[in-house]
Amino acid sequence: MIVNTKKRIPNATMKRLPLYYRYFKQAEEAATDRVSSREISEALDIDSATIRRDFSYFGELGRKGYGYNVKSLLNFFMEHIQGTDKKNIVLVGVGNLGSALLNYKFNNLSDKMNVVAGLDSNEELIGRKINDVVVHHESELEDIIKKEKVEVAILTLPVSASQEMAERLVDAGVKGILNFTPTRLDLDKNIYVHNIDLGVELQALFFYMKNL
Template sequence: MSKKRKIPNATLNRLPLYFKYFKQSESNGVDRVSSREISEALDIDSATIRRDFSYFGELGRKGYGYNVRALVKFFSEQVQGTGLKHVILVGTGNLGSALLNYKFTNIHDKMSIIAAFDNKDSIIGNVINEVEVLHTDKLEEVIKDHHAEVAILTVPGEAGVKIAERLEAAGIKGILNFTPEKLEVSKKVTVHNIDLGVEMQALLFYMKHK
């Protein structure tokens, strides 16, 4: 039996883009697309696209292209998995509230935000986009009762480090981290960091050197 190929992080980061593209193509009634068409739509080199897809076997045929419906199904399983993911959000300030109002189902119809948490009395009890804001004291209870696996972390500063430790202890497997802090969790937890300051600097850099 051949050894399973390790998929590069760069490829994994592009999978949601491919999934969104194929899903949109399906909605537009497109039956098949070529790597050139994908390249033009996503601004990703055709050779990179073919290399990314090669990690998953034969997804298309030369001269035929890629079957949109088949690829929607495939990437749906790769990106979303086959089961419903219960997600919690910790920190419901301006950023957290904005994320709660974002329609995640547009890109991930197997993800459900079941609860949000905060420690401010003025926010606790509010309902944002049908999601109730609970006190952080109930964090572990909700994670256990709903078998939540994913957390979105938008608390300020160093509070994120302590919250992340509680999340791991309660059974969270993945954290989307919007705080600038490095989270002290084990390798059992997958952390995806989104530092808005760094992203803005990167944008300005690319604008200058484009």
């Protein structure tokens, strides 16, 4: 397998990579040895040409007439896309959304991530355990990030508190933030922020439904 990961990868391709990883993981669990771009296309509802183009950014991952070796591709995604180390994560803001996220079963990512703590300022939540994750007071943020070597934070705070908390997370050593608030965070360009605005996503859904 010839791999070239030095090309600039489009954002649209990057967003599809977790879907490919999950597909190959499920194929491995089903004892499937190899798959074609057509089979991937039918399973994920992604055009075959798009799949081949996405994979081309990383070199020769498959062979014409043979398809893609499931084990090889799964190992590739684990090593070059997700990395081999497990990321420690904190969730900041244990309200309704934050609690729901802590209760979510990240089964497909259990070997890649570990939520080490929830953080909140609500005294009634401090000390509670949600899905085996203990909620700490936000005053402990810096100590927890340092002790647990946390690199990633999930932010589910009110808009008014998001920017200040994001800056605090970065100062404490966090390298990436999954932002569930409508706020567009103004941070150093070396900090990666992935925004998930549920309002925007719903509007997009309504638009696609209307234009089917």
